[in-house]
Amino acid sequence: MTYLEFNILHLLANYPDRAWSRQQIIEKIWGWNCNNPGDEQIVSVHIAQIRKKLSQVDAAAAQLIKTVRNYGYRFDRPPICENTLNQNVS
Numbered sequence: 001m002t003y004l005e006f007n008i009l010h011l012l013a014n015y016p017d018r019a020w021s022r023q024q025i026i027e028k029i030w031g032w033n034c035n036n037p038g039d040e041q042i043v044s045v046h047i048a049q050i051r052k053k054l055s056q057v058d059a060a061a062a063q064l065i066k067t068v069r070n071y072g073y074r075f076d077r078p079p080i081c082e083n084t085l086n087q088n089v090s
């Protein structure tokens with residue numbers, strides 16, 4: 001995973017269930033305001049690469065990044081496994 005891809009994933013995962021617009025992601029990761037709507041496509045390209053790389057390791061992990069139509073992306077909280085809960089309580 002590239003440095004930029006990692007930073008995008010880190011941003012999304014640190015704020016689970018929060019939707020980020022493509023413009024907000026550009027501002028946070030690249031540090032510049034995007035005035036050209038075509039600039040936002042770069043986020044979509046990086047998200048596609050992140051999903052592809054995650055799916056090579058764990059198909060379920062790639063599904064945690066959701067597209068918010070006409071807005072951007074969000075990272076869904078992974079479901080808690082019942083077995084994990086039981087192990088932590090014991």
